[in-house]
Amino acid sequence: MPTQATLTATSLTKIIGRKTIVDNVSFELQAGEIFGFLGPNGAGKTTTIRMLVGLIRPTAGHVTICGFDQRRQFEDAMRCVGCIVENPDLYRFMTGRENLEHFARMLRVAGSEIERVAELVSLAHRLDQRVGTYSLGMRQRLGIAQALLGDPRLLILDEPANGLDPAGIREIRELLRQLAAERDMSIFISSHLLAEIELTCDRVAIIHKGRILREGSVRELISSRREMELRVDDVARAGAIAAEHNLAYRTDTDRIWVAIEEQESPPLIAAIVQAGVNVFHAQRRTQSLEEMFLEATGGESVD
Amino acid sequence: MFIPLVQNETLKILRRKRFAVVAAILFAIIALVTYSQYRRLLEQRDRNWRAEIQQRVASFQNTLRRGRINETWARSMRAEINRLQFYLDHDIEPNKPTAPLFVRTFANVAGFLLLPLLIAILGSDIVSAENAEGTDKLLLTRPVRRWKVLTAKLVTLWTFATLTLLTGGAMAYAVSAPFLPRGGWTAPTFTGFSVERGALQIDAVRQLPLWKDTLIAYGLDWFALLTVACIALLLSVLFRSSAAAIGTMLASLIGGTILTRISPDWTAGKYLFVSALPLADYYTGEPPPYDGMSMLFCIALLSAWALAATAISYMIFTRRDVFG
Numbered sequence: 067m068p069t070q071a072t073l074t075a076t077s078l079t080k081i082i083g084r085k086t087i088v089d090n091v092s093f094e095l096q097a098g099e100i101f102g103f104l105g106p107n108g109a110g111k112t113t114t115i116r117m118l119v120g121l122i123r124p125t126a127g128h129v130t131i132c133g134f135d136q137r138r139q140f141e142d143a144m145r146c147v148g149c150i151v152e153n154p155d156l157y158r159f160m161t162g163r164e165n166l167e168h169f170a171r172m173l174r175v176a177g178s179e180i181e182r183v184a185e186l187v188s189l190a191h192r193l194d195q196r197v198g199t200y201s202l203g204m205r206q207r208l209g210i211a212q213a214l215l216g217d218p219r220l221l222i223l224d225e226p227a228n229g230l231d232p233a234g235i236r237e238i239r240e241l242l243r244q245l246a247a248e249r250d251m252s253i254f255i256s257s258h259l260l261a262e263i264e265l266t267c268d269r270v271a272i273i274h275k276g277r278i279l280r281e282g283s284v285r286e287l288i289s290s291r292r293e294m295e296l297r298v299d300d301v302a303r304a305g306a307i308a309a310e311h312n313l314a315y316r317t318d319t320d321r322i323w324v325a326i327e328e329q330e331s332p333p334l335i336a337a338i339v340q341a342g343v344n345v346f347h348a349q350r351r352t353q354s355l356e357e358m359f360l361e362a363t364g365g366e367s368v369d
Numbered sequence: 370m371f372i373p374l375v376q377n378e379t380l381k382i383l384r385r386k387r388f389a390v391v392a393a394i395l396f397a398i399i400a401l402v403t404y405s406q407y408r409r410l411l412e413q414r415d416r417n418w419r420a421e422i423q424q425r426v427a428s429f430q431n432t433l434r435r436g437r438i439n440e441t442w443a444r445s446m447r448a449e450i451n452r453l454q455f456y457l458d459h460d461i462e463p464n465k466p467t468a469p470l471f472v473r474t475f476a477n478v479a480g481f482l483l484l485p486l487l488i489a490i491l492g493s494d495i496v497s498a499e500n501a502e503g504t505d506k507l508l509l510t511r512p513v514r515r516w517k518v519l520t521a522k523l524v525t526l527w528t529f530a531t532l533t534l535l536t537g538g539a540m541a542y543a544v545s546a547p548f549l550p551r552g553g554w555t556a557p558t559f560t561g562f563s564v565e566r567g568a569l570q571i572d573a574v575r576q577l578p579l580w581k582d583t584l585i586a587y588g589l590d591w592f593a594l595l596t597v598a599c600i601a602l603l604l605s606v607l608f609r610s611s612a613a614a615i616g617t618m619l620a621s622l623i624g625g626t627i628l629t630r631i632s633p634d635w636t637a638g639k640y641l642f643v644s645a646l647p648l649a650d651y652y653t654g655e656p657p658p659y660d661g662m663s664m665l666f667c668i669a670l671l672s673a674w675a676l677a678a679t680a681i682s683y684m685i686f687t688r689r690d691v692f693g
Contacts, residue, residue, distance in 0.1 A: 121509060
């Protein structure tokens with residue numbers, strides 16, 4: 067069943083008491099696709115993930131993994147999934163190898179798998195030390211190794227960049243891209259970091275206060291959110307010129323942000339300067355997550 | 370199919386060094402008691418026990434001959450004479466501290482408080498620690514249903530409860546054997562005395578060799594400990610912190626014991642599992658704190674507690690939401 071979606075979430079809702087934590091969230095993952103789940107802390111990302119992997123019972127909605135109903139065919143469904151939920155919490159009083167053996171026994175996979183996954187996350191040299199002595203980054207790697215046991219079709223990772231140094235982040239990112247491309251694995255990543263999602267994922271859903279605000283390709287949702295920031299002495303004039311160029315813009319007291327591609331920016335800058343406006347600096351920047359939320363929610367603040 | 374899961378749980382208990390703690394506690398207590406027994410042995414060495422017993426037999430026989438006591442008393446006295454005569458005939462000093470007798474006594478004195486407490490130490494964090502350390506998120510997202518995970522934990526706990534009892538018995542012998550007389554497994558024991566309406570009942574008195582009597586006492590302890598393990602599992606499911614789980618078990622063991630001693634007229638107390646725990650004591654002849662607590666009642670009561678605790682554990686564990 068290669069054309070079937072690896073993960074389908076249908077109208078997932080979780081209500082605790084009177085509070086709606088997750089509200090009617092639906093999405094689908096195809097094989098070989100890296101899907102980003104982007105939202106600030108407290109947006110409902112982890113609760114959604116807990117429902118995906120069966121830790122929390124949804125108030126409404128359901129989850130299908132590789133064609134299996136996650137509730138009624140739990141064991142078949144979960145055999146297709148490797149996951150890290152929230153922190154990579156492993157047994158600290160056991161060694162890395164014992165941890166991997168523990169989960170390998172639950173999956174009933176061969177012992178040779180342990181060497182393979184440890185190699186993939188470059189942890190083979192520390193495998194015989196107690197996890198209590200590991201740094202957060204190493205525990206993150208061990209968590210990913212554990213998730214890769216048994217070569218699952220779907221990987222669900224909650225904030226996988228947490229605790230890793232920039233080199234480690236890049237290494238893990240490359241591993242994930244490679245797993246998706248070569249093994250056709252579907253990967254679900256949650257993060258509150260825009261840049262992380264932009265660099266790793268193909269598609270992204272933006273979640274805020276338990277609801278999905280936007281869903282689309284990374285290109286249309288994030289990369290198109292680039293803009294030019296100019297610091298000028300006459301904001302009104304600069305704005306008028308941007309308007310003449312048919313460009314969207316926003317301003318504050320001494321800055322103006324114009325939605326424009328880098329290649330098209332020199333004529334605009336030239337026009338502003340020619341109009342006698344002093345330009346102190348000009349730089350490209352990506353809209354921050356907060357600004358994106360402000361835009362999407364129409365000014366409702368992110369708290 | 371459960372073996373890999375039980376293997377996992379066993380590994381976790383061993384790596385957490387829970388069983389090492391239990392073994393250390395057992396050793397410390399047994400060593401201390403052995404020392405006191407050894408002291409007693411030294412003090413009794415110069416005593417002429419044959420003369421003492423002959424004197425007691427003679428005084429009983431005198432009383433019987435005078436015939437001024439009722440039939441019930443007379444019967445119990447004759448039984449006592451038989452018992453003492455047996456010691457004289459076989460040249461066995463009664464109540465002399467020996468290693469086998471120590472092993473036997475251990476079943477009675479440890480069965481209702483020390484061993485249950487050790488089971489609580491073993492069992493209290495079998496579920497709660499996974500919860501507190503966040504490892505349940507991984508444990509419960511593997512392709513193994515929750516009831517199987519819990520069953521593996523219960524089976525492991527039962528195994529360790531059994532192991533604790535056996536370790537206690539074996540250690541009692543091993544530690545005391547170098548200091549106390551080693552033989553005496555075939556010495557006679559008399560169990561089944563009971564007091565009913567103020568009179569000593571001897572109809573049910575059985576004479577068994579010590580080894581057989583010991584096996585029965587350990588069997589009864591074993592049954593009580595399996596029940597305790599079920600209750601420890603429930604506490605571990607209910608509480609997130611193992612300290613709370615151990616504390617509750619401790620409080621119910623001690624509180625229950627105090628309650629049964631202080632207010633025996635509050636008869637509902639006989640339905641507490643704590644009242645039925647000293648099975649080995651009741652078997653030996655120690656009267657249960659409440660009327661109508663036959664051996665059968667105690668075993669049925671413990672079974673009911675075990676069943677209820679297990680059922681509630683499964684109900685909660687398989688259904689609850691796992692939050693961070």
